[in-house]
Amino acid sequence: MPEPRKAKLAVWKFASCDGCQLSLLDCEDELLELAGAVEIAHFLEASRATVRGPYDLSLVEGSITNSHDAERIQKIRRQSKSLVTIGACATAGGIQALRNFAKVDDFIATVYAHPTYIEALAKSTPIHDHVRVDFELRGCPIDRRQLLEVLGAFLNGRRPNIPAYSECFECKRRGTVCVMVARGTPCLGPVTQAGCGNLCPPHQRGCYGCFGPMETPNTASLSGWFGSAGADQAKIRDLYRSFNAAAAPFRRESERHD
Amino acid sequence: MTKSKTRTIKVGALARVEGEGALYVRIRGQEVTDVQFQIYEPPRFFEALLQGRMFAEAPDITARICGICPIAYMMGASHAMEDALRIEVTGVLRDLRRLIYCGEWIESHVLHAAMLHAPDFLGMQDAFEIARGHPDVVTKALSLKKLGNEILEAVGGRAVHPVNLKVGGFYKAPSRTAIRALVEPLKEAVDSALYLTRAFAAFDFPDYNYDYQFVSMRHPDEYAIHEGRIISSHGLDIPPSAFLEHFREEHVKHSTALQGMTTDGERYLVGPLARYSNNFDQLSDLAKEAARDAGLGPVCTNPFQSIVVRMVEVLYACQEALRLAEAYEEPDASCVEVVAGAGEGHGCTEAPRGICYHTYRLDDDGRILGATIIPPTSQNQRQIENDVLGVVQANMDMADSDLQWRCEQTIRNYDPCISCSTHFLNLTVDRA
Ligand code: SF4
Numbered sequence: 006m007p008e009p010r011k012a013k014l015a016v017w018k019f020a021s022c023d024g025c026q027l028s029l030l031d032c033e034d035e036l037l038e039l040a041g042a043v044e045i046a047h048f049l050e051a052s053r054a055t056v057r058g059p060y061d062l063s064l065v066e067g068s069i070t071n072s073h074d075a076e077r078i079q080k081i082r083r084q085s086k087s088l089v090t091i092g093a094c095a096t097a098g099g100i101q102a103l104r105n106f107a108k109v110d111d112f113i114a115t116v117y118a119h120p121t122y123i124e125a126l127a128k129s130t131p132i133h134d135h136v137r138v139d140f141e142l143r144g145c146p147i148d149r150r151q152l153l154e155v156l157g158a159f160l161n162g163r164r165p166n167i168p169a170y171s172e173c174f175e176c177k178r179r180g181t182v183c184v185m186v187a188r189g190t191p192c193l194g195p196v197t198q199a200g201c202g203n204l205c206p207p208h209q210r211g212c213y214g215c216f217g218p219m220e221t222p223n224t225a226s227l228s229g230w231f232g233s234a235g236a237d238q239a240k241i242r243d244l245y246r247s248f249n250a251a252a253a254p255f256r257r258e259s260e261r262h263d
Numbered sequence: 264m265t266k267s268k269t270r271t272i273k274v275g276a277l278a279r280v281e282g283e284g285a286l287y288v289r290i291r292g293q294e295v296t297d298v299q300f301q302i303y304e305p306p307r308f309f310e311a312l313l314q315g316r317m318f319a320e321a322p323d324i325t326a327r328i329c330g331i332c333p334i335a336y337m338m339g340a341s342h343a344m345e346d347a348l349r350i351e352v353t354g355v356l357r358d359l360r361r362l363i364y365c366g367e368w369i370e371s372h373v374l375h376a377a378m379l380h381a382p383d384f385l386g387m388q389d390a391f392e393i394a395r396g397h398p399d400v401v402t403k404a405l406s407l408k409k410l411g412n413e414i415l416e417a418v419g420g421r422a423v424h425p426v427n428l429k430v431g432g433f434y435k436a437p438s439r440t441a442i443r444a445l446v447e448p449l450k451e452a453v454d455s456a457l458y459l460t461r462a463f464a465a466f467d468f469p470d471y472n473y474d475y476q477f478v479s480m481r482h483p484d485e486y487a488i489h490e491g492r493i494i495s496s497h498g499l500d501i502p503p504s505a506f507l508e509h510f511r512e513e514h515v516k517h518s519t520a521l522q523g524m525t526t527d528g529e530r531y532l533v534g535p536l537a538r539y540s541n542n543f544d545q546l547s548d549l550a551k552e553a554a555r556d557a558g559l560g561p562v563c564t565n566p567f568q569s570i571v572v573r574m575v576e577v578l579y580a581c582q583e584a585l586r587l588a589e590a591y592e593e594p595d596a597s598c599v600e601v602v603a604g605a606g607e608g609h610g611c612t613e614a615p616r617g618i619c620y621h622t623y624r625l626d627d628d629g630r631i632l633g634a635t636i637i638p639p640t641s642q643n644q645r646q647i648e649n650d651v652l653g654v655v656q657a658n659m660d661m662a663d664s665d666l667q668w669r670c671e672q673t674i675r676n677y678d679p680c681i682s683c684s685t686h687f688l689n690l691t692v693d694r695a
Contacts, residue, residue, distance in 0.1 A: 019305070020305045022330040023329065024424060027331055031408075031422055034409070036405065037391070037401070050278075050379075051379075052279070053382070054389060074305060099307075100327045101307040103312040104308060104312065107312075145327065145424065146423040204421055205434075208434045209597075210426065210429075210435075213323065243316065
């Protein structure tokens with residue numbers, strides 16, 4: 006009997022730091038098994054061998070920042086049965102979306118001597134602004150256990166089991182002492198989606214929002230708290246304006262403090 | 264081959280590197296007329312987006328330049344800020360920094376040597392193919408890489424973009440138990456590193472040597488990783504603050520990464536080969552012996568042997584991490600107190616791929632007025648192009664597909680981190 010056909014997995018990179026695709030190679034205990042279970046059809050960071058599409062599952066890292074990439078993502082979507090974005094760059098535009106709040110020409114001139122050599126779009130945008138996305142995995146970087154869950158789900162045709170509650174809830178669940186209550190440290194936990202594994206508050210620092218806004222976050226109320234704890238407008242603005250700066254709820258809240 | 268015949272070799276995108284880029288080589292008759300290591304990964308404008316941010320945010324923001332070597336950025340930025348604000352991080356906190364940096368060297372070097380570079384020497388497409396024939400090598404490499412990540416997690420809270428580092432030290436000092444738990448695995452890791460050093464030393468290395476200008480850091484008391492002066496094999500010896508007086512960057516059309524050179528316009532090499540050759544005397548006895556057994560002298564001028572040099576450095580980093588973990592006692596304070604203010608500061612550390620320089624200017628509130636970051640791959644670009652030129656010239660008779668692969672391998676000798684330097688790798692060999 007012929008073996009059942011292995012699912013074809015592809016990994017694509019746009020503007021990013023490679024950290025999210027590295028999280029796949031960081032699954033040291035599962036990597037070889039995974040490589041046996043699927044056909045790694047396109048994963049340039051790991052292999053020279055590439056196989057033509059169509060692909061069963063495409064993982065997309067990075068944001069769209071130039072016209073060439075805006076076309077490339079269309080082609081990838083057409084070749085992919087399912088497309089999952091991995092990480093804040095792909096789901097929200099990433100740290101490079103700070104350019105969305107400035108003039109991109111000024112940015113280019115700050116870094117490069119010959120601005121005319123550089124082609125860049127005015128904004129860094131998430132993949133879902135350009136094509137249909139089947140699932141968005143949050144994080145800067147993504148969490149590798151969540152990545153394995155998403156891979157397992159898509160390869161078996163089920164919905165991934167990724168919680169949508171807040172990081173604040175995660176602290177309560179784990180019994181982590183609240184850094185806002187105990188130390189007055191500003192923390193984005195109440196408005197940030199959980200998933201990192203509860204990292205910052207146990208290290209006695211406030212959550213810095215690398216998993217992006219949870220569903221319907223009450224940012225205004227949280228900012229009020231920051232204000233009464235002594236944070237000035239610029240500080241409040243900057244808290245929301247980092248790796249998920251362009252995600253709508255964080256963008257709107259940061260603009261309220263501009 | 265007649266002189267007028269045109270040969271073009273193209274590869275869509277170079278694999279097994281971090282980020283995306285291209286190479287263009289043109290050959291006319293028996294002469295290479297053009298080599299361009301093209302980097303066109305879309306720029307992310309870090310130096311611009313740092314302007315106006317608080318000094319304390321620089322480590323977390325610059326970490327996102329590169330997911331493979333975030334510590335290099337976090338620590339370079341921290342040192343530069345500490346220099347600007349005139350504080351010093353010493354004692355246990357300094358040791359913890361060296362420990363987490365060892366973790367990054369182990370994770371990054373093993374990923375590159377075993378997973379990205381080794382397949383070239385075996386004529387294989389990837390490490391998954393190696394795993395089928397030599398499962399031992401790949402499983403040992405994976406467990407070493409995992410340990411590197413575990414060090415990052417124990418000290419930094421996360422392997423990619425750790426959360427526990429800050430200007431002045433750490434948010435929370437790791438517990439003694441968490442650090443001591445690394446001791447036994449590190450003892451085993453020393454053996455695995457030796458095993459892999461020997462395995463890779465048995466490869467066939469293309470015969471190519473070059474009289475490089477090696478630039479690295481040097482510290483009076485230790486094999487330099489996170490602190491020291493900047494020295495070169497040509498007699499340079501300067502503090503990091505003088506970096507921009509001796510090196511500059513140029514913006515060329517075929518690269519979104521600025522190309523580094525000395526102020527006299529000379530190319531130079533940074534990274535494992537430079538560190539090893541400049542600081543061999545400071546390696547541990549075991550690392551020196553492993554290097555000698557692997558056929559290396561105290562200076563290594565064959566870039567293809569960089570895979571062995573990386574493993575010697577992994578061996579050293581495992582021993583060093585072991586020493587630091589065994590000695591670790593929890594400090595009284597997790598960081599030195601930092602007061603925001605105006606200043607200008609410089610920081611330079613040995614990222615896995617070579618020296619990475621940062622400088623910042625701060626206003627009275629501690630907000631960033633200006634930032635310059637010079638990552639290792641930008642500095643190596645010219646030398647990479649020159650090596651490709653030399654390798655092509657020495658191998659004119661190779662078939663196109665073999666020559667193309669050899670060029671790719673030559674680029675991978677540098678473990679180029681194109682995300683760091685900005686950037687897309689395409690390979691074209693055009694023979695006219
Ligand atoms: S989301 Fe963060 S970790 Fe992932 S690629 Fe973007 S910058 Fe890197």
